[in-house]
Amino acid sequence: MEKKYFEDYSMGEVFVSPGRTITETDIVLFSAFTGDWHELHTNVEFAAKSPFKERIAHGFLGLVVGSALIFRLGRHVLLPESFIAFYGMDSVRFVGPVKIGDTLHSEVTVTELTAKDGKRGIIGHENEIKNQRGESVIVYNTKILAGRKPSGS
Amino acid sequence: MEKKYFEDYSMGEVFVSPGRTITETDIVLFSAFTGDWHELHTNVEFAAKSPFKERIAHGFLGLVVGSALIFRLGRHVLLPESFIAFYGMDSVRFVGPVKIGDTLHSEVTVTELTAKDGKRGIIGHENEIKNQRGESVIVYNTKILAGRKPSGS
Amino acid sequence: MEKKYFEDYSMGEVFVSPGRTITETDIVLFSAFTGDWHELHTNVEFAAKSPFKERIAHGFLGLVVGSALIFRLGRHVLLPESFIAFYGMDSVRFVGPVKIGDTLHSEVTVTELTAKDGKRGIIGHENEIKNQRGESVIVYNTKILAGRKPSGS
Amino acid sequence: MEKKYFEDYSMGEVFVSPGRTITETDIVLFSAFTGDWHELHTNVEFAAKSPFKERIAHGFLGLVVGSALIFRLGRHVLLPESFIAFYGMDSVRFVGPVKIGDTLHSEVTVTELTAKDGKRGIIGHENEIKNQRGESVIVYNTKILAGRKPSGS
Amino acid sequence: MEKKYFEDYSMGEVFVSPGRTITETDIVLFSAFTGDWHELHTNVEFAAKSPFKERIAHGFLGLVVGSALIFRLGRHVLLPESFIAFYGMDSVRFVGPVKIGDTLHSEVTVTELTAKDGKRGIIGHENEIKNQRGESVIVYNTKILAGRKPSGS
Amino acid sequence: MEKKYFEDYSMGEVFVSPGRTITETDIVLFSAFTGDWHELHTNVEFAAKSPFKERIAHGFLGLVVGSALIFRLGRHVLLPESFIAFYGMDSVRFVGPVKIGDTLHSEVTVTELTAKDGKRGIIGHENEIKNQRGESVIVYNTKILAGRKPSGS
Numbered sequence: 001m002e003k004k005y006f007e008d009y010s011m012g013e014v015f016v017s018p019g020r021t022i023t024e025t026d027i028v029l030f031s032a033f034t035g036d037w038h039e040l041h042t043n044v045e046f047a048a049k050s051p052f053k054e055r056i057a058h059g060f061l062g063l064v065v066g067s068a069l070i071f072r073l074g075r076h077v078l079l080p081e082s083f084i085a086f087y088g089m090d091s092v093r094f095v096g097p098v099k100i101g102d103t104l105h106s107e108v109t110v111t112e113l114t115a116k117d118g119k120r121g122i123i124g125h126e127n128e129i130k131n132q133r134g135e136s137v138i139v140y141n142t143k144i145l146a147g148r149k150p151s152g153s
Numbered sequence: 154m155e156k157k158y159f160e161d162y163s164m165g166e167v168f169v170s171p172g173r174t175i176t177e178t179d180i181v182l183f184s185a186f187t188g189d190w191h192e193l194h195t196n197v198e199f200a201a202k203s204p205f206k207e208r209i210a211h212g213f214l215g216l217v218v219g220s221a222l223i224f225r226l227g228r229h230v231l232l233p234e235s236f237i238a239f240y241g242m243d244s245v246r247f248v249g250p251v252k253i254g255d256t257l258h259s260e261v262t263v264t265e266l267t268a269k270d271g272k273r274g275i276i277g278h279e280n281e282i283k284n285q286r287g288e289s290v291i292v293y294n295t296k297i298l299a300g301r302k303p304s305g306s
Numbered sequence: 307m308e309k310k311y312f313e314d315y316s317m318g319e320v321f322v323s324p325g326r327t328i329t330e331t332d333i334v335l336f337s338a339f340t341g342d343w344h345e346l347h348t349n350v351e352f353a354a355k356s357p358f359k360e361r362i363a364h365g366f367l368g369l370v371v372g373s374a375l376i377f378r379l380g381r382h383v384l385l386p387e388s389f390i391a392f393y394g395m396d397s398v399r400f401v402g403p404v405k406i407g408d409t410l411h412s413e414v415t416v417t418e419l420t421a422k423d424g425k426r427g428i429i430g431h432e433n434e435i436k437n438q439r440g441e442s443v444i445v446y447n448t449k450i451l452a453g454r455k456p457s458g459s
Numbered sequence: 460m461e462k463k464y465f466e467d468y469s470m471g472e473v474f475v476s477p478g479r480t481i482t483e484t485d486i487v488l489f490s491a492f493t494g495d496w497h498e499l500h501t502n503v504e505f506a507a508k509s510p511f512k513e514r515i516a517h518g519f520l521g522l523v524v525g526s527a528l529i530f531r532l533g534r535h536v537l538l539p540e541s542f543i544a545f546y547g548m549d550s551v552r553f554v555g556p557v558k559i560g561d562t563l564h565s566e567v568t569v570t571e572l573t574a575k576d577g578k579r580g581i582i583g584h585e586n587e588i589k590n591q592r593g594e595s596v597i598v599y600n601t602k603i604l605a606g607r608k609p610s611g612s
Numbered sequence: 613m614e615k616k617y618f619e620d621y622s623m624g625e626v627f628v629s630p631g632r633t634i635t636e637t638d639i640v641l642f643s644a645f646t647g648d649w650h651e652l653h654t655n656v657e658f659a660a661k662s663p664f665k666e667r668i669a670h671g672f673l674g675l676v677v678g679s680a681l682i683f684r685l686g687r688h689v690l691l692p693e694s695f696i697a698f699y700g701m702d703s704v705r706f707v708g709p710v711k712i713g714d715t716l717h718s719e720v721t722v723t724e725l726t727a728k729d730g731k732r733g734i735i736g737h738e739n740e741i742k743n744q745r746g747e748s749v750i751v752y753n754t755k756i757l758a759g760r761k762p763s764g765s
Numbered sequence: 766m767e768k769k770y771f772e773d774y775s776m777g778e779v780f781v782s783p784g785r786t787i788t789e790t791d792i793v794l795f796s797a798f799t800g801d802w803h804e805l806h807t808n809v810e811f812a813a814k815s816p817f818k819e820r821i822a823h824g825f826l827g828l829v830v831g832s833a834l835i836f837r838l839g840r841h842v843l844l845p846e847s848f849i850a851f852y853g854m855d856s857v858r859f860v861g862p863v864k865i866g867d868t869l870h871s872e873v874t875v876t877e878l879t880a881k882d883g884k885r886g887i888i889g890h891e892n893e894i895k896n897q898r899g900e901s902v903i904v905y906n907t908k909i910l911a912g913r914k915p916s917g918s
Binding site for chain 2: 783784785786788789790791794837866868897
Binding site: 024025029032037039043044046055 | 324325326329330331332438
């Protein structure tokens, strides 16, 4: 498998991940790990009286599960071996609820390719986490710093 | 415990959470939950050759653990009972590594208080997740929508 | 948040926790953690022939989950910052089954306030863990040792 | 394996379990499951300033892990197939700290054998959870209701 | 409890374990632990289109859970205190699916007893993991090395 | 990503996975999940007196973690989209201990390519799970059934 560099991506290129169904187990595990047991996620009586009528997943649960799905294509696909750093996220919006039994997948589009210097380049991504009906539930933008292809290679 | 509303917050008010030490266990559990087993987090041989010289926590691990710490003050402190929705995050930046044994806490400052209408108001927060040396490791901005105090109450 | 002392509690004061629904996941996790996979909790065929007709949660599961719920009010509410030691429990009784889907909450009543010396006092609690129908499922008594308010404060 | 009844136990009989080392992982898992992240258990900086100088396990962690160890001898040893109900616990005392790396085992002594009627009998146990130095860390009394041997068998 | 040796087993002897119901939680936990989130196990949409029409457990999940069930009879029953080593497995076959809600138990038959030398003997087992309808789902052969009874004992 | 078929593999082709360090956490989690708390894996006092002088991982832990590592190259690499069934394992041998802190990776060699009929073919693999010193710790053979390339494609 040859090493992948900044130059190996193209604007508008889209990566689509496999899917994962969000289960009651996931909600319990995420509540436990983070300590965030808000009753909207973990109390069926409370949730029945909420606008959603049932327990929904934490927004951050959808974010961390959904964002990692893309790496199932193989680490090298989105995060090249020349990966240097993850800049951060902007405009993270939780645009729809994730219910127990919903199946999430991730769609990542290359939206920026900016050479930083001769050795490094910035790759920008628009990330959409979608459910089984194709509805976006979380959207956000990310940027990573990756190595550029050595000249002559 | 009386209900807390939009009006019960003031600009510049700071909330400081208790702390939680990030353990090797946390990294294994988060890798497992998300499926993100990047070797920088989970392979001691690989990590020893990285700029950090050792395994570091996932940025998202620090984010979801750190952000939930503030609720240990009691749910009502930051997320009032009149809470309606979580808007999202902006300018999420991973500004320092989280190493095994680091102890994180969260500092949240009220930076925006905008009445949306007679019944609801937007509360903006600047969030800093810091380690035991007081160094920021993750910073981000959030906004929530909360209920306004009923007139006459 | 000002420090809370022995003197800040009053006889008969009642604390009511938020609720948490007990899930199949909780039973699997508790069985795994303790190693107690008794078939009444983990084998649907076996449990169908039991007096309960279905799997029920371990008594200790209800105890450790239910007892911790009270701290969601904020650690300082029941366990003041002046907390010194937890004495133990008496008369722990498992008075009703906890089934999958039941939602537990905890009600804690201050039943004893005994000054031990000038610096420390004993606070006794009657603890009731109840389900969504208000039925007690576990009851027990506890005592903690807490610091007394410094004179002049 | 023949069925075990009330009559198959004798006063003063002692059962000794295998041991299990309490790990940092156990403390993280128990904190997560119960939601009790008290800093004495989960914050190394906080714990270093406590009387114990280091993180200690939750009392309830020691109780639920220690009490289940006895079942590793085989379920039938202590909890006979004729088991009917678990009455509860009395005089639960947390008499010593459990530190990371301590190895717990359980010693259970038969202290009561009271026939309730022709079909059922009460078996009382004194339970001691001890560490690798033989020091008791948790002690408590329990009673179970078990079936009596059918006459003629 | 007296020590059990190679000589204490007999050809054709059968050990039958208690049962454990395989839950959605088990599938999530096993996917998480191993990192094998194959959609046949974790995506309800994908699985609905598979020959099984629903999610099934990983073959290895059934193997590791099923094989451990036999130790619930008490460690000494199958794995005597004179246990020296586990040789390995042969002819591991996944002969039927394990679905959510299926209850597995293990049946182990002694199929080989070969003295290796004066101190050690090989014990061979045919292992069948079966569901609640008595159908084999996984079969495999194993061998262990155990101590022989000291002469004169 | 184009679909991969039986014909896309070649005899002797080797796939090498990324690595994962086996932690104390992994041993606790696997003990918990399977219920196999054998003291060689979970009791530091017991293990110190064993031939290994310290706790070692369960053989099955190494097997299920090691075998799944290969899928991190991307599911399609070893398990093509035309995958039909997993036959099973033969000659599974646990040839060396896995200690806490060891880093495992997997090397899989294509050792058999047999067309079963016009639509399906058997792919045989020799699997070696190795530690950070390149020592094999578990070896086994597997076979899968995969779809053949449609004629004309």
